[in-house]
Amino acid sequence: MGKKNDEEKGRSVEQYLDLPRILEERGVSRRDFMKFCTAMSAALALPVTFIPKIAQALDEVKRPTLVWLEFQDCAGNTESLLRAANPTVAEIVLDVLSVDYHETIMAAAGHQAEGALAQVVKEQKGKYIAVVEGSIPMKDGGIYCCVAGRSAVDTAREVCGSALATVAVGTCAAYGGIPAAAPNPTGAVGVKDAVPSATVINLPGCPLNADNLTATIVHFLVFGKLPATDSLGRPLFAYGKRIHDNCERRPHFDAGQYVEQWGDAAHRKGHCLYKMGCKGPETWHNCPVQRWNEKTSWPVGAGHGCAGCSEPRFWDTMTPLYRRLPHVPGFGIESTADKIGAGLAVATAVAFGAHGVISAFRHKDDSADAKED
Amino acid sequence: MENISEKYVWEVPVRVTHWVNFFAILTLAATGLFIGSPRNLAHETSQYVMGWVRFVHFVAGYAFAISVISRIYWMFRGNRYASWREFFPFLTAEGRRNMFAIFKYYTFLTRKVPHPVGHNALAGIAYMVVFFFYLVMIFTGFALYAEYAPRTVMHVATGWLFIFFSNQGLRLTHHLVMWFLLAFAIHHVYSAWLMDIKEKGRVMSSIFSGYKVVKRG
Numbered sequence: 001m002g003k004k005n006d007e008e009k010g011r012s013v014e015q016y017l018d019l020p021r022i023l024e025e026r027g028v029s030r031r032d033f034m035k036f037c038t039a040m041s042a043a044l045a046l047p048v049t050f051i052p053k054i055a056q057a058l059d060e061v062k063r064p065t066l067v068w069l070e071f072q073d074c075a076g077n078t079e080s081l082l083r084a085a086n087p088t089v090a091e092i093v094l095d096v097l098s099v100d101y102h103e104t105i106m107a108a109a110g111h112q113a114e115g116a117l118a119q120v121v122k123e124q125k126g127k128y129i130a131v132v133e134g135s136i137p138m139k140d141g142g143i144y145c146c147v148a149g150r151s152a153v154d155t156a157r158e159v160c161g162s163a164l165a166t167v168a169v170g171t172c173a174a175y176g177g178i179p180a181a182a183p184n185p186t187g188a189v190g191v192k193d194a195v196p197s198a199t200v201i202n203l204p205g206c207p208l209n210a211d212n213l214t215a216t217i218v219h220f221l222v223f224g225k226l227p228a229t230d231s232l233g234r235p236l237f238a239y240g241k242r243i244h245d246n247c248e249r250r251p252h253f254d255a256g257q258y259v260e261q262w263g264d265a266a267h268r269k270g271h272c273l274y275k276m277g278c279k280g281p282e283t284w285h286n287c288p289v290q291r292w293n294e295k296t297s298w299p300v301g302a303g304h305g306c307a308g309c310s311e312p313r314f315w316d317t318m319t320p321l322y323r324r325l326p327h328v329p330g331f332g333i334e335s336t337a338d339k340i341g342a343g344l345a346v347a348t349a350v351a352f353g354a355h356g357v358i359s360a361f362r363h364k365d366d367s368a369d370a371k372e373d
Numbered sequence: 374m375e376n377i378s379e380k381y382v383w384e385v386p387v388r389v390t391h392w393v394n395f396f397a398i399l400t401l402a403a404t405g406l407f408i409g410s411p412r413n414l415a416h417e418t419s420q421y422v423m424g425w426v427r428f429v430h431f432v433a434g435y436a437f438a439i440s441v442i443s444r445i446y447w448m449f450r451g452n453r454y455a456s457w458r459e460f461f462p463f464l465t466a467e468g469r470r471n472m473f474a475i476f477k478y479y480t481f482l483t484r485k486v487p488h489p490v491g492h493n494a495l496a497g498i499a500y501m502v503v504f505f506f507y508l509v510m511i512f513t514g515f516a517l518y519a520e521y522a523p524r525t526v527m528h529v530a531t532g533w534l535f536i537f538f539s540n541q542g543l544r545l546t547h548h549l550v551m552w553f554l555l556a557f558a559i560h561h562v563y564s565a566w567l568m569d570i571k572e573k574g575r576v577m578s579s580i581f582s583g584y585k586v587v588k589r590g
Contacts, residue, residue: 341552
C-alpha cells in the first residue's frame with residue numbers, strides 16, 4: 001500500500017489507472033485477476049454475471065483518494081491489512097487507492113504529514129474516502145486523544161465531515177470497542193456517534209477482516225456507492241448472517257454433541273463449542289465463510305469459541321467469554337441466572353409452604369370465626 | 374347451606390387458554406432449560422437431539438403465543454370475570470377495598486375470608502404482572518428465534534427490542550423471566566389450594582368445570 005511511484009505524484013481523483021499494466025508488472029496473471037473478481041463477487045453475494053462487470057470496472061477504475069486516521073486504537077486493523085502473506089490481487093486493488101495519509105505506514109512525518117491531510121480535505125472536499133481506526137473520546141472536550149495538537153473529535157469532524165464516505169474499520173471505530181468498555185473513562189464512541197452528519201459504513205471486528213474492506217472498496221469502485229447495510233451500519237454482504245448459521249460445527253450443535261472441557265474427547269473431535277461460551281449464536285459476521293490469514297482458519301475453526309467481537313459493546317455484553325449467559329447484575333461473579341432462578345423458585349416454595357403451615361393451624365379458629373359472622 | 378349456589382364464572386376460552394398455557398409453559402421450561410444447558414445425548418453427528426428439542430420449544434412457543442393473544446382478546450369480549458378490569462383492581466375504589474381485604478387475610482391480620490366471585494383482587498394484580506411477563510417471554514423468544522432468518526417479517530417486527538437489550542441481555546431476560554414464572558406457578562397452585570380450602574368456593578375444580586360456589590344475594 002505504501003509504495004508510491006514518482007509518476008503518481010500530482011494525481012487527481014479523475015486520473016485513470018492502467019490496472020492491467022500494474023498487474024503485469026507485479027507478476028499477476030489475467031487468470032489470477034479473474035479469480036480475484038470471482039472471489040469478490042462471491043463475497044458480495046453477487047451473481048456470476050457480475051464477474052466481468054467487476055473486472056471491467058476495476059480495469060477502468062479512477063483512483064479515489066483515501067486517508068486513514070488512527071485514534072484510540074492498537075493499530076490492529078492496520079496490521080490485519082498489511083499482514084497479507086503474499087502479494088495478492090487484493091493488495092494491489094487496495095494499492096489502487098491513493099493513500100495520502102496513514103500515520104503508521106506513511107513516510108512523511110510532522111508538519112509534512114499533517115499538510116498532506118489538510119491538502120486532501122481542502123482540495124478534494126466531498127471526493128475522498130476516509131478510513132477511521134480506533135474510537136473517539138468525547139469526555140472533557142476530547143482531550144484524551146490528540147494528534148498533531150488537535151483532538152480526535154475535532155479532526156474527525158473535519159475529515160469525516162468533508163469525506164465522500166467514511167469507513168469505520170474495527171469495532172473501536174464502529175462502536176467504541178474496548179476503549180468504550182465500562183466504565184469508559186474517556187467517553188469513547190464510534191465515528192457515527194462522534195460525527196452524526198458523516199456518511200459512515202461500519203466494518204467491525206477485532207480486528208476487521210481485510211477481505212471485507214477489499215470487498216467494500218470493490219463494491220464502491222464497481223457501483224460508485226457503498227453496499228447496503230443493516231441497522232448497525234454494517235454491510236449486509238459481510239454481517240448479514242449469524243456466525244452460528246454458517247458455522248462448520250453447526251451439525252454438532254443440532255446433533256447434540258458439545259465440548260464440555262478444553263481438550264476433552266469432544267474438543268479433539270471438533271464438536272460444538274456452545275457450552276464453552278461460544279458467542280456464534282449472537283454474532284453477525286462472515287468469519288466462517290471468509291476466514292482469516294488467506295482463508296486458512298478462524299477462531300471457531302481453531303477450537304476456540306467466538307468472542308462476539310463485531311457486536312456493539314461486546315466487551316461488556318459478551319463477557320464472560322466462556323459462559324453462555326452474562327452475570328446477573330448485582331449478584332456475585334459465581335452466580336448464574338439459573339442458580340439465582342432456582343433459588344428464587346425454592347425460596348417461593350419455602351415461603352408458601354410456611355404460609356400453608358400457618359394457615360392450616362388457623363383453620364379451626366377460622367371456622368369458629370365464620371360462625372360468628 | 375341454602376344460601377349458596379353454583380355460578381358459571383370461567384368461560385370456555387378462559388379455561389382452554391389456561392390449560393394450553395399450563396402445558397406450554399411446562400414444555401417450554403423443560404426444553405428451554407435443555408437448550409440453555411444441553412447434555413451430550415447424541416452419539417453420532419447424524420442424530421438430531423438439539424434440533425428436535427428446539428423444534429418442540431418453537432412449536433410450544435407458537436402455541437403459547439396464540440393462547441396468550443387469544444386470552445388477551447377475550448379480556449375485551451368475555452364476561453366480567455374474564456375482563457381486563459379484573460387485572461387492574463386498583464383502578465376502582467371497590468377494587469382497592471378488595472385488595473386491602475385480601476391483603477389482610479394473606480398476612481394473617483384478619484380471619485375473615487373474602488369471597489370474591491372472580492379473581493381475588495391481589496391475584497388479579499399478580500396476573501397483570503404475569504401477563505406482562507408472558508408478553509416479555511413471547512417477544513424476547515421470537516426475537517431470538519427470528520435471528521436465524523434475518524430481514525424476515527418476524528426479524529424486523531422484533532428488531533426494536535435491541536434498542537433496550539443487548540443480544541446477550543435478551544437471553545438473560547428470557548432465562549430470568551422463566552424462573553419468575555416457575556416461582557409464580559408455585560405461588561399460584563398454593564394460593565388456589567389455600568383458597569379452595571378456606572373459601573369453600575371449589576376454585577380448584579372451577580378451572581376444569583367453569584363453575585364456582587358463591588354466596589347467594
